[in-house]
Amino acid sequence: MSEQEKLQPTDAATRHLVRRLIDEPDRWALFLDIDGTLLDLATTPDAIQVPLSLPVDLAAVSGRLGGALALVTGRSLSYADGLFAPHRFPIAGLHGAEFRAADGATSAVEQTSGFDALKRRLVEETAWMEGVLIEDKGAAVAAHYRLAPAYDTALEKIMRDFAEAAGPAWVLQPGKMVFEIRPSRADKGEAVASYLEQPPFLGRLPVAVGDDLTDESMFALANARGGQSIRVGSLSTATCALAKSSSPSAIRSALATIAAAGARKEAAAS
Numbered sequence: 001m002s003e004q005e006k007l008q009p010t011d012a013a014t015r016h017l018v019r020r021l022i023d024e025p026d027r028w029a030l031f032l033d034i035d036g037t038l039l040d041l042a043t044t045p046d047a048i049q050v051p052l053s054l055p056v057d058l059a060a061v062s063g064r065l066g067g068a069l070a071l072v073t074g075r076s077l078s079y080a081d082g083l084f085a086p087h088r089f090p091i092a093g094l095h096g097a098e099f100r101a102a103d104g105a106t107s108a109v110e111q112t113s114g115f116d117a118l119k120r121r122l123v124e125e126t127a128w129m130e131g132v133l134i135e136d137k138g139a140a141v142a143a144h145y146r147l148a149p150a151y152d153t154a155l156e157k158i159m160r161d162f163a164e165a166a167g168p169a170w171v172l173q174p175g176k177m178v179f180e181i182r183p184s185r186a187d188k189g190e191a192v193a194s195y196l197e198q199p200p201f202l203g204r205l206p207v208a209v210g211d212d213l214t215d216e217s218m219f220a221l222a223n224a225r226g227g228q229s230i231r232v233g234s235l236s237t238a239t240c241a242l243a244k245s246s247s248p249s250a251i252r253s254a255l256a257t258i259a260a261a262g263a264r265k266e267a268a269a270s
């Protein structure tokens with residue numbers, strides 16, 4: 001059976017997600033990617049829009065799941081925090097390398113002078129590529145070509161060389177119209193595995209929702225633990241996700257439905 005055939009029909013996935021989390025809130029833990037999953041993709045990294053209701057809905061769903069909701073993102077932890085302020089969720093940033101547990105304990109990645117110098121060289125080396133954007137994320141760096149798709153191959157070669165020059169503590173991470181150099185110490189799957197070792201995630205089945213190559217490791221982990229995995233958006237690459245959802249807006253509306261159902265149950269109980 002091909003990867004495509006294994007997928008459920010579009011948005012049956014989100015309907016199942018809603019039913020599971022409403023009916024069995026103590027059974028599941030939810031791991032959500034940000035760009036392309038919770039948020040619509042934008043032309044540049046800072047042009048993303050966070051709908052006003054989203055942080056509130058996320059907080060409500062988290063409450064319903066007893067806090068077993070984490071954001072697992074390629075963004076830095078501090079950038080992701082800023083998107084959903086004043087709410088503070090458990091977050092794994094830089095594709096799993098940065099980690100804030102449910103109790104607030106945080107492990108950061110050391111920013112070295114060598115990597116800082118490499119980022120400066122990368123800016124110089126790509127300066128001639130009009131439209132290519134370099135996103136400095138501290139211990140990681142992304143080179144975006146969404147505004148300059150013709151540089152796809154040339155940029156990949158540069159990023160491959162720079163990732164190699166960075167040494168074994170970093171690795172090349174391709175994504176949607178982007179090549180990144182990220183810390184190699186953990187991927188998203190390992191971050192999800194770490195969450196599952198700790199309360200309130202401990203003993204629950206993982207549901208991983210993402211849209212890109214970096215999310216495949218958390219899909220694989222969720223599948224291996226008997227959980228669920230949902231790939232959002234159009235499929236340009238193969239996936240091991242068990243189900244498919246059409247868009248970030250379908251995911252947001254699933255979260256809003258779960259949040260509203262939780263509020264109704266609380267009102268009925270009081």
Ligand SMILES: O=P(O)(O)OC[C@H]1O[C@H](O[C@H]2O[C@H](CO)[C@@H](O)[C@H](O)[C@H]2O)[C@H](O)[C@@H](O)[C@@H]1O
Pocket residue numbers: 033034035036037040041042043044045046047048072073074075076135137142144146175176177178180212214
């Ligand atoms: O793991 P994620 O939360 O999905 O983060 C992955 C990367 O997302 C961002 O880049 C992507 O979204 C941008 C805004 O929509 C878009 O312009 C770009 O083409 C995408 O690749 C972010 O800028 C990266 O740092 C994240 O690693």
Ligand SMILES: [Mg+2]
Pocket residue numbers: 033034035036037210211212
């Ligand atoms: Mg994404």
